[in-house]
Amino acid sequence: MSPRILISGGRVVDPASGGDSIQDLYIAGGRIVGLGAKPDGYAADLEIPAQGHIVSPGFIDLCARLREPGQEHKGTIASEGKAAFAGGITTLCCPPDTSPAIDSPAVVNLILEKTEAAGGPRILPIGALTPELNGRDLSEMGALKSAGCLAVGNAHAPMANTLVLRRAMEYAASHDLLVVVRPEDPYLADTGCVHEGPVSTRLGLRGIPYAAETVAVAQVLALLEPTGARVHFAQISCARAARAIARAQDKGEPVSADVAAHQLHLTEADIDGFDALCHVRPPLRGLGDRDALRLAVRDGTLAAICSDHQPHEPDAKLDAFPSTEPGISSLETLLPLTLALVEQGAMALHPALAALTSRPAALLGLDAGSLRVGAVADLCVFDPEAEWTVGEGSWLSRGRNTPFWGKSLKGRVAYTLAAGRVVFRR
Structure with missing residues (x-):
């Protein structure tokens, strides 16, 4: 049975209701049973003093690769689940590019079973649009939904053509599944590894133009009406794509989007010196894009900030820049990078x-x-003023591949609760 927990004296911030006040929060049976006033007959088994801390809902991360199954040398559901809890994340979406891909109920069940065994956060597997992410054939989306997938996508793997994309969107719509699209035209992106701009020219690196993202967004938007699909654009990186999505939303189209936290802080200038820790996909863009993405989060065009967590072994970042693997280990920096937007x-x-x-x-x-x-007690208690240094003594993810290594960040989780149980304590 879940313990009765009193979180006392914290600043309770609930973005869903707009609530923001210092009050006690009472938990019993895995749910919130009181705010402010103590419920009749309530006796706490555990009290968490939260003076000087913010109490918020647990974070929901729309994109985090846990590397299991198939790439356990980079991370596991157990290791990355601990990192997620340390970052205040209680629910996360796992993209379908595992090995094997999440293209069958068997793989969905494997991930859910391993999560339960590890005692990790709630994982929502995103099913593959196409078997083995081949981009040509359609997955059994009805079976994936029955197994627990709320959404389907093809991760970074391209679709063979727009006809296959249309059929996939139609099939997903028939099962009321959200279609997650990481928009990038593979022909325009070609073999690029950074943003096409002055930095790529100076460093002699092949660039990925804005058009690789905007063309892919436009194709999907053109297919919304004939397919009836609901679409979520994942990890938007440029102002032009955000503007196109905003125009579609203004017309009432069923589209949403998110952005990775690092895109709101880093720019193409950060790869200067061939820093492979800043090799990401989509690439870091210009300062104007970074600022436009911040505005798009503020006005709701980009509904969510995700970690886009991609842990790697050290060797993955030690080759020449174009040959290194893209991605940042970022579960534990999601909160401080988001709080930095407020401070700035x-x-x-x-x-x-x-x-x-x-x-x-x-x-x-x-x-x-x-x-x-009455809500499920998924929440975190964090100190917005706590400063800490990203490094070995404070890091739980198996991946150390972050450009913030050795940097001082502000904002740290003290407690994370999942379904009314303390799953992380600093």
Whole structure:
């Protein structure tokens, strides 16, 4: 039976309701049973003093690769699950590019069973649009939905052509599955590894132009009406794509989008010196794009901030820049990078936390991301002023591949609770 937990004296911030006040929060039976006033007959088994801390819903990460099954040398559900809890994340979406791909109920069940055995956060597997992500044939989406997938996508693997994309969107719509699209035209991206701009020219690296993203977004938007699909654009990287998505939303189209936290802080300038820790896909763009993406989060065009967590072994980042593997290990920096947006004046605290909680919950149709009485007690308690240095003594993910290694960040989780149980304590 879940313990009765009192979280006392914290600043309770609930972006879903707009609530923001210092009050006690009462948990019993895995749910929130009281805010402010003590429920009749309540006696706590555990009290968590939260003075000087913020109490918020547990974070919902729309894109995190746990590397299992298939790439356990980079990370496992157990290791990355611990890192997620340390970052305040209680629910995360796992893209389908595991090995084998998440293209059958058997793989979905394997991931869910391993998660249960490891005692990790709630994992929502994203099913593969096409078997083995081959981009040509359609997966059994009805079976994937029955196994627990709320969404389908093809990760970074391209579709063979727009006809296959259309048929896939139609099939997903027939099962009321969200289609997750990482928009990148493979022919325009070609063999690029960084943003096509002055830095790529100076370093002599092949660039990926804006058009690789905007053309892919336009293709999907053109197929919305004939297919009836609901689409979520994952990890948007440029202002032009964000503007196209905003125009579609203004017309009432069923589209949403997210952005990786590092895209809101880093730019193409950070790869100077061939820093492979800043090799990401989609690539880091210009300063104007970074600022436009911040505005798009603030106004809700980009509903969520995700980690886009991709842990790697050290050797993956030690080759020549184009030959290194893209991606950042980022579960544990999701909160401080989001709080840095508030400190820098890019947005207020409520929309920043909403991008980690209530907004991703809404677009996935989850009963989560809220601190209302009766809600499941997925929440975190964090100190927004706590400064810490990213390094060996503070890091739980198996992947050390982060450009923030050795940097001082502000904002740290003290406690994480999942379904009313303490799953992380600093």
